[in-house]
Amino acid sequence: MSEETVPQQGGGEARPKGLLQQMEELMAALNADLSALDADLQAAGPHRSARPAVEERGVEPPEGAGVV
Structure with a gap:
């Protein structure tokens, strides 16, 4: 199918x-x-990543999280 025959x-x-x-x-x-x-996100408050928030609460990520 060519570009010209793509259904619109x-x-x-x-x-x-x-x-x-x-x-x-x-x-x-x-x-x-x-x-x-x-x-919308900027209006909601300062930009923060989820990672520092997790570390601030002292919660450890699950084993293997972030391992590539």
Whole structure:
């Protein structure tokens, strides 16, 4: 199946979109969602990773955690 024959959902345009254009649109939407999530998290308070919070409470991670 070529890029030109990829089925289009929604049928908003007469000409089917190429795969590259679809991927660019999906990446733009994902970036917008991530930006909104980042703004929400920044508004919620200072950025802290989960790791220091666990170490501050004195909780040990499970054996093998983080081992690659």
